[in-house]
Amino acid sequence: xxxxxxxxxxxxxxxxxxxxxxxxxxxxxxxxxxxxxxxxxxxxxxxxxxxxxxxxxxxxxxxxxxxxxxxxxxxxxxxxxxxxxxxxxxxxxxxxxxxxxxxxxxxxxxxxxxxxxxxxxxxxxxxxxxxxxxxxxxxxxxxxxxxxxxxxxxxxxxxxxxxxxxxxxxxxxxxxxxxxxxxxxxxxxxxxxxxxxxxxxxxxxxxxxxxxxxxxxxxxxxxxxxxxxxxxxxxxxxxxxxxxxxxxxxxxxxxxxxxxxxxxxxxxxxxxxxxxxxxxxxxxxxxxxxxxxxxxxxxxxxxxxxxxxxxxxxxxxxxxxxxxxxxxxxxxxxxxxxxxxxxxxxxxxxxxxxxxxxxxxxxxxxxxxxxxxxxxxxxxxxxxxxxxxxxxxxxxxxxxxxxxxxxxxxxxxxxxxxxxxxxxxxxxxxxxxxxxxxxxxxxxxxxxxxxxxxxxxxxxxxxxxxxxxxxxxxxxxxxxxxxxxxxxxxxxxxxxxxxxxxxxxxxxxxxxxxxxxxxxxxxxxxxxxxxxxxxxxxxxxxxxxxxxxxxxxxxxxxxxxxxxxxxxxxxxxxxxxxx
Numbered sequence: 001x002x003x004x005x006x007x008x009x010x011x012x013x014x015x016x017x018x019x020x021x022x023x024x025x026x027x028x029x030x031x032x033x034x035x036x037x038x039x040x041x042x043x044x045x046x047x048x049x050x051x052x053x054x055x056x057x058x059x060x061x062x063x064x065x066x067x068x069x070x071x072x073x074x075x076x077x078x079x080x081x082x083x084x085x086x087x088x089x090x091x092x093x094x095x096x097x098x099x100x101x102x103x104x105x106x107x108x109x110x111x112x113x114x115x116x117x118x119x120x121x122x123x124x125x126x127x128x129x130x131x132x133x134x135x136x137x138x139x140x141x142x143x144x145x146x147x148x149x150x151x152x153x154x155x156x157x158x159x160x161x162x163x164x165x166x167x168x169x170x171x172x173x174x175x176x177x178x179x180x181x182x183x184x185x186x187x188x189x190x191x192x193x194x195x196x197x198x199x200x201x202x203x204x205x206x207x208x209x210x211x212x213x214x215x216x217x218x219x220x221x222x223x224x225x226x227x228x229x230x231x232x233x234x235x236x237x238x239x240x241x242x243x244x245x246x247x248x249x250x251x252x253x254x255x256x257x258x259x260x261x262x263x264x265x266x267x268x269x270x271x272x273x274x275x276x277x278x279x280x281x282x283x284x285x286x287x288x289x290x291x292x293x294x295x296x297x298x299x300x301x302x303x304x305x306x307x308x309x310x311x312x313x314x315x316x317x318x319x320x321x322x323x324x325x326x327x328x329x330x331x332x333x334x335x336x337x338x339x340x341x342x343x344x345x346x347x348x349x350x351x352x353x354x355x356x357x358x359x360x361x362x363x364x365x366x367x368x369x370x371x372x373x374x375x376x377x378x379x380x381x382x383x384x385x386x387x388x389x390x391x392x393x394x395x396x397x398x399x400x401x402x403x404x405x406x407x408x409x410x411x412x413x414x415x416x417x418x419x420x421x422x423x424x425x426x427x428x429x430x431x432x433x434x435x436x437x438x439x440x441x442x443x444x445x446x447x448x449x450x451x452x453x454x455x456x457x458x459x460x461x462x463x464x465x466x467x468x469x470x471x472x473x474x475x476x477x478x479x480x481x482x483x484x485x486x487x488x489x490x491x492x493x494x495x496x497x498x499x500x501x502x503x504x505x506x507x508x509x510x511x512x513x514x515x516x517x518x519x520x521x522x523x524x525x526x527x528x529x530x531x532x533x534x535x536x537x538x539x540x541x542x543x544x545x546x547x548x549x550x551x552x553x554x555x556x557x558x559x560x561x562x563x564x565x566x567x568x569x570x571x572x573x574x575x576x577x578x579x
Contacts, residue, residue, distance in 0.1 A: 001183075001184055001185065001186070001428060001431050001432065001435070002183065002184075002185040002186070003185070003186045003188065003422070003424060003427055003428070003431075004034065004185055004186065004187045004188070005032075005188055005189070005422060006032045006033060006034045006154075006173075006187070006188070006189040007031040007032045007033065007189055007190050007191065007415045008021075008024050008031060008032075008033045008034070008189050008190070008191045008192075008193065008408075008411045008412070008415065009033075009034050009036065009173045009174065009187055009188065009189040009191070009192050009193070010033065010034065010035045010036065010192075010193045010195060011036050011161055011174060011192065011193065011194050011195065011196055011216055012035075012036070012037065012044070012193075012194065012195035012196040012197060012216060012379070012381070013035050013036075013037035013039075013041035013042075013044045013155065013195075014044040014045060014046035014140070014195060014197055014379060014400065015046040015049075015136070015139055015140060015143065015379065015397060015400040015401060015404065016046075016195040016378040016379025016380075016381075016399075016400040016401075016403060016404040016407075017035055017037075017044075017193070017195035017196075017378070017379070017404065018035065018041075018140070018143040018144065018147055018404070019143060019378075019400065019401050019404025019405055019408065020193045020195060020378055020404040020405070020407050020408035020411070021033050021035050021147055021153050021408065022143065022146055022147055022150070022153075022408070023404065023405045023408030023409055023412070024408040024409070024411055024412040025147075025150045025152050025153050026150075027408070027409060027412040028412050028415070028416070029150075029152055030152070031152055031412060031415055032152055032154075033152055033153045033154070034153075034154050034155075034156055034187055034189065035147070035153060035154070035155045035156065036156045036159050036161060036174065036176060036187060037155070037156065037157055037158070037159070038158065038159065038160040038161070038179075038211065038215070038505070039157070039158065039211055040157045040158065041144065041155050041157055042140060042141075042144055043209075043211075044140065044197070044211075045197050045208060045209045045211060045212050046136045046139070046140050046197075046397075046400065047136050047137045047140045048136055048137075048207075048208075048209065048246065049135055049136025049137075049139075049396070049397055050133045050134065050135060050136065050246060050248035050250065050326065050327075051118075051120065051128065051130060051133065051135060051248040051249050051250035051253065051393055051394055052118060052120070052128035052129055052130030052131075052135045052250065052394045052397070053093070053096075053097055053100075053128065053129050053130075053135060053139070053394055053397035053398050053401070054069065054093060054120065054123070054127055054128050054129075054392070054394040054395050054397075054398050055069075055090075055093030055094040055096065055097045055127060055129065055398060056068075056069050056090065056093070056094055056127055057094055057097060057115060057117065057127070057129065058114075058117075062125040062126070063125065064124075064125045064127060066090050066091055067090075068124055068125070069090040069093075069123075069127060070083070070086050070087055070089075070090045070572070071124075071572055072122055072123050072124050072392065073086050073089065073090065073386070073387075073392055073395060074086055074388070074572045075122070075572075075575075075577060076122040076279045076388075076390055076391070076392040077387055077388025077389055077390055077391075077392075077532065078281070078388060078389045078390055078531045078532040078542060078577055079388065079542075079544070079548065079567070079572075079574040079575075079577075080229070080232075080385065080388030080389040080531060080532060080548070080550070080567055081385060081386055081387060081388035081567075082361070082384060082385050082386065082388075082567060082568040083567075083568055083569050083570040083571070083572055084361055084568050084570055085361050085384040085385065085386040085568070086386055087570065088361065088386075088402065088406075089386050089395065089398055089399060089402060092398075092402045092405075093398040093401075093402065096398065096401040096402055096405070097115070097129050099401075100139055100142055100401070101115070103142035103143065103145075103146055104142045104145070105131055105135075105138045105139055105142045106131050106138060107129050107130065107131055108129075108130055108131060108132060108323070115129050116129075116130070117129060118130055118250055118253045118254065118323075119253040119254075119277055120249055120250070120253050120277070120392065120393045120394045121249055121252065121253075121274075121276075121277045121278055121279050121280055121283065121392065121393050122274075122277070122278065122279035122280075122392040122393070122579075123277075123392060123394075126253075127394075128250075128253070128393075128394040130250060130323075132322070132323060132324070132325055132326065133248050133250055133251075133323065133324050133325065133326045133327055134325075134326055135397065136397065139397065139401075156176075156187070158178070158179040158180060159176040159177065159178055159179065159185075159187070160176060160177045160179055160505055160508070161174040161175065161176045161187075161215065161216075161219065162174075162175050162176065162177060162219075162434055162438065162508060163175050163219055163222065163223070163430075163434055164192070164219050164220065164222075164223040164375075165186060165188060165427060165430055166223045166224070166372070167423070167426060167427075169372065169373055170372075170373045170374045170420065171192045171223070171365075171372055171373070171374045171375035172188045172189070172192070172374070172420075172422070172427070173186060173187045173188035173189050173192055174186075174187050174192070174219070175187075175430060175431050175434040177438070177498070177505075179499075179500055179501075179505070180499070180500065181498075181499065182497065182498025182499045182500075182501065183498075184431055184434065184435045184438075185431070186427045186428070186430070186431045188422055188427060190374065190414060190415050190418040190420050191374050191375075191376075191410075191411035191412075191414045191415060191418075192374060192375045192376070192411075193375075193376045193377070193378060193407045193408070193411055194216040194217075194219075194220060194357060194365070194375065194376070194377045194378070194381055194382070195216070195377070195378045195379045195381060195382075195404065195407075196214070196215055196216030196217070196381045197211075197212055197214075197216075197379060197380045197381055198212055198214065198352060198353035198356070198380040198381065199212060199213060199214025199217060199218075199353050199356075199513065199516050200212050200233065200350045200351055200352065200353055201213045201214075201509075201513065202214070202233075202350070202457065202458075202461050202513050202516060202517050202520065203233075203350035203458060203461045203462055204455075204458030204459060204461070204462050205239065205244045205305070205349050205350060205458075205462050206239075206244050206349055206350040206351065207236055207239055207244055207245065207246035207349050207350070207351045208350070208351065213509040213510075213512055213513050214353070214356075214381070214512055214513065214516045215508075215509060215512050216357070216377070216381045217356050217357055217381050217512075217516060218511075218512035218513075218515050218516055219512070220357045220365060220375075220377070221357075221515065221516075221519070221553075221555055222515070222555065224367050224372075224554075224555060225357055225358070225365045225366065225367050225372055225375070226357075226358040226366055226367055226368065226369075226552050226553065226554045227355060227356065227357060227358055227383070227519055227552070227553045227554075228355055228356065228357075228358035228359075228383040228385060228550050228551065228552055228553075228565075229354055229355035229356075229383050229385055229388075229389070229523070229550055229551050230353075230355035230356075230516065230519040230520045230522075230523045230551065230553060231355065231520055231521075231522075231523030231524040231526075231527055231534050231551060232353070232354035232355050232388075232389045232390070232532060232533045232534055233350060233352075233353055233354070233355075233465070233520065233533055234280055234281070234350075234351050234352040234353070234354060234390060234391055234533045235280070235281075235284040235348040235349060235350055235351060235466070235467050235533065236249070236280060236284070236348065236349050236350075236351035236352070237249075237252075237258075237280055237283040237284045237287055237346070237348050238251065238252070238310050238344075238346040238348075238349075239346060239347060239348065239349025239351075240330065240331070240334060240335075240344065240345070240346060241302055241303045241305060241307045241345040241346060241347060242302060242303035242305065243334060244349045244350075245330055245334065246349075246351065247310060247327055247330075247331075247344060247346055248324070248326075248327060249280070249393040249394075250323070250324065251310060251312060251324055251327055252276040252277060252310075253277065254312075254315060254319065254323055254324060255314070255315055256276065256310050256311060256312045256315065257276060257310070257311040257314070258276050258283070258287070258308055258309070258310060258311070259308060259309045259310075259311050259343065260290045260295035260296070260297075260308050260309075261295050261296060261297045261308075262295060264295075266286065266290050266295065266308075267283065267286060269286070270282060270283075270285075270286040270289075271283075271286070271579040273579055274579045278579045279390055279392060279579070280351075280390060280391070280392075280393060280533075281389075281390040281532050281533050281535070282579060284348035284467050285467060285468070285535055287308055287346075287347060287348055288347075288348060288466075288467045288468060290308060291306045291307075291308070291347070295308075296308060296347075297309065297345065299345070302335075302345060303345075305347060306347070307345045307346055307347040308345075308346065308347065309343035309344065309345060309346070310343065310344040310346045311343045311344075312324070312327075312339045312340065312343075312344065313339070313340060313341060313342070313343070315340070316340065317340040320339055320340050324339070327339060327344075328340070331344055348466075348467050350461075350462075352380065352391055352396065353380060354383065354385070354387045354388065354389060354390070354391055354532075354533065355383050355520075355523070355551075356377065356380065356381045356382050356383040357377035357381055357382050357383060358383055358552060359376070359377050359382045359383065359384055361384060362376075362406055362407070362410055363376040363377055363378050363382055363384065363403045363406055363407040363410065364376050364410070365377050365382075367554070368554065369565070374414060374418075374420075376407035376410060376411060377407075378400070378403040378404045378406070378407040379399065379400040379403065379404065380396065380399075380400070382403065383550075384399075384403065385550060386399055387399070388532060388567075389531045389532025389533055389534060390532030390533050438504070441493060441504070441507065442493055442496050442498075442504065444490075444491075444492045444493065445492070446492055447490040447491050447492035448487045448488070448490050448491040448492065449491065449492070450488070450491040450492075450493070450503075450506060450507045450510050451506070453484050453487055453488055453491060453510060453514075454506075454510050454513075456480065456484060457481065457484055457510070457513060457514060457517060460476075460477050460480045460481060460484075460517075461477070461517060461520075464476050464477035464480075465477050465517075465520060465521060465524065467535060468535050468536075468537055469524055469534065469535060469536050469537065470536065470537040470538060471525065471536075471538055474521055474524055474525045475525070477517075477521050478518075478521050478522075478525065481514060481517045481518055481521060482518070484514050484517075485514050485515070485518060488507075488510065488511050488514055491507060491510075493507055518560070519553045519560065522553065522560065522562055523551040523553065523562065524536075526551065526562055527547060527551065528543070528546075528547070529541065529542055529543035529546070529547045530542060531543075531547065542577070544574050548566075548567055548574065549564040549565060549566055549567060550564060550565045550566075550567060551564060552564060552565055
């Protein structure tokens with residue numbers, strides 16, 4: 001058993017994690033920083049972000065302003081976003097885009113060399129900077145190259161964290177399995193930043209990687225840190241049939257149409273003024289409504305899922321090749337379909353999780369309303385809450401970069417004043433207990449197949465906790481997931497070795513997903529209104545009188561307690577949401 005000691009431990013190697021590392025390292029080059037990833041770091045899901053990053057680069061042009069970006073974000077959130085956090089987002093985003101420009105991101109530019117901005121849903125004017133439809137990959141590449149140049153940052157690839165080390169209210173780091181050797185180790189520091197992304201892999205039909213299992217959120221929850229707004233899972237309107245691969249919102253930002261089985265541009269019925277560029281929750285609801293009304297398309301050779309079409313043909317091959325080249329590559333490789341000549345089959349797909357670790361405005365993790373000393377959360381795994389009940393497309397990369405920077409600064413500041421000493425004996429005992437827990441799992445000789453349990457979880461979430469929800473469906477989901485919660489502790493791992501035991505990792509990830517699924521369903525059953533990504537059949541209207549508040553879930557033994565906290569409103573009062 002090894003104890004690795006650092007000043008700052010960063011769990012997660014996406015844009016938020018690497019941005020935090022870069023900021024902390026530059027604020028104090030003497031700090032020793034570890035970035036821990038369960039994958040090779042450049043396989044973090046941030047590389048899959050396609051469309052772009054939001055920010056007001058040219059105030060005044062097309063009447064754009066910082067306040068307008070804030071208003072769009074708050075309105076898009078269905079007024080559940082904390083407005084003080086939104087003001088940080090919109091004021092900080094332009095400088096982050098310029099930073100990434102300096103780091104070498106190849107933004108699309110006009111003939112005068114200025115960064116081009118594209119339209120995105122819910123944004124009043126184009127304000128999304130992009131690098132074709134590979135923006136996340138370009139930003140990650142720039143960050144990764146920058147981090148590699150700094151001697152005080154160490155990247156620990158393929159180390160899977162199984163639990164947080166919390167001692168006397170202070171988060172010290174994590175216990176992790178080195179997947180290459182199977183060895184257990186403690187990776188500890190004076191400060192811990194969790195940046196592990198979202199949990200949309202609770203669903204089978206999702207845009208996200210198999211790695212998007214919410215591990216950091218689940219570990220924080222297990223350690224007594226509260227979660228916020230877990231019921232709000234965003235369904236992206238355009239998931240490719242049958243795989244669920246993301247077809248970027250930029251396809252509609254560039255002028256794509258949505259068509260039903262009759263060939264109609266049906267968004268005119270639902271958001272006449274903005275059509276396909278309504279916020280994602282509205283577009284996703286509209287597509288499912290069209291399908292439910294008999295206007296979907298069926299092709300059993302393609303999928304048992306009904307769908308509608310995304311039509312890019314009128315954009316022309318040249319524009320598609322320039323701005324949507326990856327989408328063309330995906331549709332050709334997956335379906336043999338050229339989007340300049342044929343329509344793309346799509347339907348709403350689980351994509352982004354607005355909920356996560358409950359934090360204050362600076363990203364500090366909270367337990368029972370109070371900060372847990374030494375731990376922060378940044379990016380999709382944290383809930384500030386800047387997206388409220390529905391995120392606007394291209395605000396996520398801004399959030400990752402901004403709160404990555406903020407938490408990196410905060411962690412570096414803590415290290416200046418911290419006099420914390422590591423108690424090797426206590427840390428060793430925690431690691432030994434965790435090693436015994438994992439060994440007991442591997443020692444099981446018979447039991448449930450975890451992959452059958454995972455399949456049931458995916459089917460349950462897809463069928464009962466989707467775009468439209470009902471009390472009946474949620475009750476069915478609760479009963480099934482509660483049963484899975486019991487079954488997972490009897491599951492058997494076929495591979496008994498410790499070296500690259502992906503069977504074991506899949507099991508541990510599944511256990512985390514089941515824990516989080518229970519909180520999603522609980523929050524959804526309690527919230528008796530429709531707001532943003534949470535659309536309830538029995539309660540079709542937003543109810544500000546009773547539900548303009550954040551849902552808080554705190555672990556309590558084998559169960560949990562649900563409570564609420566108010567939304568922070570600075571100057572934008574809730575209004576009826578029309579587009």
